[in-house]
Amino acid sequence: MSKKILYGKEARKALLQGVDAIANTVKVTLGPKGRNVILEKAYDSPAIVNDGVSIAKEIELKNPYQNMGAKLVYEVASKTNDKAGDGTTTATVLAQSMIHRGFDAIDAGANPVLVKEGIELAALTVAKKLLAKSKKVDAQEDIQNVAGVSSGSQEIGKIIAQAMQKVGKDGVINVDESKGFETELEVVEGLQYDKGYASPYFVSDRESMTVQLENALVLVTDHKISTVQEIVPILEEVVKASRPLLIVAEAVENEVLGVLVANKLRGTFNVVVTNAPGFGDNQKEMLQDIAVLTKANFVSKELNMKLADLKIDDLGNINKAIIKKDNTTLISNSKSPELEKRIQVLKTQIKNATSDYETKNLQERLAKLSGGVALIKVGAATDTELKDKKLRIEDALNATKAAITEGIVVGGGKALVEVYQELKDTLVSDNKEVQQGIDVVVQSLLVPTYQIAYNAGFSGKDVVKQQLLQPL
Numbered sequence: 089m090s091k092k093i094l095y096g097k098e099a100r101k102a103l104l105q106g107v108d109a110i111a112n113t114v115k116v117t118l119g120p121k122g123r124n125v126i127l128e129k130a131y132d133s134p135a136i137v138n139d140g141v142s143i144a145k146e147i148e149l150k151n152p153y154q155n156m157g158a159k160l161v162y163e164v165a166s167k168t169n170d171k172a173g174d175g176t177t178t179a180t181v182l183a184q185s186m187i188h189r190g191f192d193a194i195d196a197g198a199n200p201v202l203v204k205e206g207i208e209l210a211a212l213t214v215a216k217k218l219l220a221k222s223k224k225v226d227a228q229e230d231i232q233n234v235a236g237v238s239s240g241s242q243e244i245g246k247i248i249a250q251a252m253q254k255v256g257k258d259g260v261i262n263v264d265e266s267k268g269f270e271t272e273l274e275v276v277e278g279l280q281y282d283k284g285y286a287s288p289y290f291v292s293d294r295e296s297m298t299v300q301l302e303n304a305l306v307l308v309t310d311h312k313i314s315t316v317q318e319i320v321p322i323l324e325e326v327v328k329a330s331r332p333l334l335i336v337a338e339a340v341e342n343e344v345l346g347v348l349v350a351n352k353l354r355g356t357f358n359v360v361v362t363n364a365p366g367f368g369d370n371q372k373e374m375l376q377d378i379a380v381l382t383k384a385n386f387v388s389k390e391l392n393m394k395l396a397d398l399k400i401d402d403l404g405n406i407n408k409a410i411i412k413k414d415n416t417t418l419i420s421n422s423k424s425p426e427l428e429k430r431i432q433v434l435k436t437q438i439k440n441a442t443s444d445y446e447t448k449n450l451q452e453r454l455a456k457l458s459g460g461v462a463l464i465k466v467g468a469a470t471d472t473e474l475k476d477k478k479l480r481i482e483d484a485l486n487a488t489k490a491a492i493t494e495g496i497v498v499g500g501g502k503a504l505v506e507v508y509q510e511l512k513d514t515l516v517s518d519n520k521e522v523q524q525g526i527d528v529v530v531q532s533l534l535v536p537t538y539q540i541a542y543n544a545g546f547s548g549k550d551v552v553k554q555q556l557l558q559p560l
Contacts, residue, residue, distance in 0.1 A: 094153055097195060099153065100191045100194070100195070102151065102153035102154050102156075102157065103153065103154070103156060103157035103160070103187075104157060104187065104188065104191060105151075105154045105157065106149055106151075106153070106154035106155055106156060106157025106158035106159075106160075106161075107157040107158065107160065107161050107183075107184055107187050107188075108184065109147065109149055109154065109157075109158055110143075110144050110147050110158045110161045110162065110180070111161055111180050111181065111183070111184035112184075113125060113143060113147065114140045114143050114144055114165070114176075114177055114180045114181075115177065115180065115181050115184070115539050115543075116543060117137075117138040117139070117140065117143070117177055117543075118177045118178065118181060118536065118539050118540055118543055119500070119539070119540035119541075119543045119544060120240070120540075120544070121540075121543050121544035121545065122138055122177075122540075122543045123138070123543065124136050124137065124138045124476075125137055125138065125143050127142075127143065127146045133471050133472050134472065135472065135475055135476070136472055136473075136475075136476050137476060137479060138177075139176065139177075139479055139480075139483055140165045140176030140177035140178075140179070140180050141162075141165040141166055141168070141169040141176040142479060144158075144161060144162040144165045144166075144176070144180065145162060145165075145166075147162070160187075161180055161183055161184070164179050164180060164183040165177075165179055165180050169486075172486065172487070172490045173482075173483065173485070173486020173487055173489065173490055174238055174483045174484070174486050174487035174490065175487070178501075178536050181535055181536050181539050182532055182533075182535065182536065184535075185531075185532035185535040186207070186528050186529060186532045189527070189528040189531060189532060190203060190207065190525070190528050193521075193524040193525070193528065198521045198524050199521045202519060202521035202522050202524075202525065203521055203522075203524055203525040203528065204525060205522050205525060206517060206519075206521070206522040206523060206524060206525020206526040206527075206528065206529075207525040207526075207528050207529055208525075209515075209517075209522070209525070209526060210511070210515060210525065210526040210528070210529035210530055211529055213511065213515055214504075214507055214511070214529060214530075214533065217507045217510060217511070218497055218503060218504075218507060219494070219495075221497050221498075221503055221506070221507075222494060222495030222496060222497050223495050223496055223497070224495050225488075225491045225492050225495060225496055228249055228253060230496075231248070231249045231252055231257075231488060231491075231492070232245045232246055232248070232249035233245065234487065234488050234491045234496060235248035235249060235484045235485070235487070235488045236484075237499065238483060238484040238487040238488065239480045239481060239483065239484035240480065241480070243271070244271070244477075244480065244481055244484055245484070247271060247273050247464055247481075248261075248464070248481070248484055248485055248488055250273055251273055251462040251464060252462075252488070254273075254275050254460075254462055255275060255459045255460055255461065255462045256455065256459055257489075257492050258455065259455070259459040259460075259461075259462060260278065260279070260280040260417055260456075260459065260460075260461045260462065261461070261462040261464065261485060262410060262417055262419070262461055262462070262463050262464070263464045263466060263478055263481050263482050263485065264463055264464070264465050264466065265465070265466055265474060265478065266465035266466055266467040267467075268467045269467045269468065269469055270467045271464065271465065271466050271467050271477070271481075272464075272465045272467070273462060273463070273464055273465075274462070274463045274465060275460050275461070275462050275463070276407075276419055276420065276421055276460060276461055276463060277381065277419075277420040277421070277422065277423060277424065277427065277460055277461070278381070278417065278418050278419040278420055278460055278461035279377065279378070279381055279417075279418055279456040279457055279459075279461070280415055280416065280417045280418070280456065280461070281362075281365035281374065281378070281415065281416055281456070282365055282414065282415050283362045283363045283364065283365045283414075283415070283416060284362060284411055284412050284413045284414045284415055284416060285299060285360055285361065285362060285411045285412075285413070285416075286340055286345055286361040286362060286363055287345050287349055287361070288413075289349040289352075289353070290349065290352065290359075290360045290361065290411070297412065297413060298410060298411065298412050299360055299410075299411045300408065300409065300410050300411075301332040301333075301334055301358065301360060301406075301408070301409040301411070302332070302407070302408050303331060303332070303405070303406075303407065304331060304332040304333060304334050304405070304406050304408075304409055305326060305329065305331050305332070305333045305334070305400070305403040305404070305405060306333075306334045306336065306378075306382040306384050306403055306404035306405065306406050306409075306418075307322065307333065307334070307335045307336065307337070307384070307387070307398070307402075307403055307404075308336045308375055308378050308379040308382065308384045308385075308386050308387065308404060309335075309336070309337050309338070309375070309386070309387035309388070309395065310337075310338045310364065310371070310372055310375055310386075310387075310388055310389055311337060311338060311387060311389055311395055312337070312338050312339040312340070312341070313335075313337050313339070313340045313341065313344050313395065314341050314344070315341070315343075315344065316343070316344050316347045317396075318394070318395040318396045319344075319395050319396075319398075321396055321397075321398065322395070322398040322399070322400070322402075322403070323357065325399070325400040326357055326359075326400070326403075327356065327357050329400060332357075332358040332359065332360075333357065333358070333359045333360075333403075334359075334360050334361075334362070334406065334409050334411075335348075335359065335360070335361045335362070336362055336363075336364055336375065336378055336416075337361065337363065337364060338363070338364050338371070339363055339364075340361050340363070345361060348361060360409070360411050362411060362416050370449050372388075373453065374453065376430075377430065377453060377456070377457055378404075378418065379404060380424070380426050380427055380430045380457075381404075381406075381418060381420060381424070381427060381457070382404025382405060382406050382418065382420070383404050383405060383424065383426070384402065384403055384404025384405075385401075385402040385403075385404075387402065406418050406419065406420055407419050407420050407421045407422075417461060419461050419463070427457065430457060431454065431457055431458050434450055434453060434454040434457065435454065437450050438450045438451060438454065464481060464485075466478045466481060500537065500540055501534075501536035501537030501538075501539075501540055501555075502537070502555065504533040504534070504536055504537065505533065505534060505537055505552070505555045505556065507533055508530055508531075508533040508534055508556075509556065511530050512530055515530065534552050537551060537552050537555055538551070538552050
């Protein structure tokens, strides 16, 4: 099939049309008075959302060149979501403005390489300025306010603040669906480790790129699983038990992964593999932590235990396992005396630790084991309301965690306006085209405030003017 290739202004025009198709749809949701967007679902009820990345993800354009522009903006929103967990609409609005201004400079004859140099310089400077303006978030009231503003609900803000108070600011908080109408908070035994699924083919929910196992069996080992034959006996027992299986191993060869994935896709059994967290001796200790939580027999190389000799009783049990790309959360509903003993052993080891490195590793493990997992169970009257509420809580949770890590700045686009005022006459270059790149970024800093005001029914230009008249 022949390919049509676009160049220069024609290519930029097509890309801009795609950029605008997404950005113009997303930006109506910005700010406290932002609108919602209804997304059609082919085999489900429509989704009502006001989250930039969720909207951008659903938009596909028929024109392939326009669609490339749309996908570029989606990538901006997606990367922002991965990094900060929120702020995807603001990122989209900024991207649209910068792309328009950048293309205008190129259309006027500017050297794209020099314009890019100016853009990168300005972006780095703006980021440093914002970080310098940030204020730490420590108090419970501040945490509640951040979560409340992000979600648009003080009730949600209160629940998130309570969850963080119970499991700690670095603790594991999971958002789940409730069978009732009320949104509730529950703290259960569990832990999270920083390894996700070994293959994306294990994923069952393509929209969130996660897989959940309920009432699952758990195999915990420091063996490297090199052949399928060594785990065939235990797999046969798992099939008879008709339960999902989570395998946590030092490593699993690609050939073995392929066989497990193929059987999962055929429906022979439901299995997910994750590699073991940590390295060296610390890895072995973390695997034993997982084994204690799940009440599994730790299949250890040191004890000369063989995978081929495993019985169903050697496997652990977990109420729910949530496996993502980069982490796995294990949730247990039962209290374990062995877990309490393990926690006491860790506390003793911390007292006797001989190095800062050892102390840090032990404290991290203790926090994971003793903190538990906070479950925010989202309730609603309808499926559409439930999905919207769950999405808002997830966004607010991510925004709150980011705020605790990096601080907060004054909202409503005000912080960006302040940075604009500081840089418009001071961030300069002797090179005209580099300066054009700088202006692409600096001038775009006013756009979020304009859009927030416009969405609230005010004149964006008038509000921006008022902001610029205020002293720094």
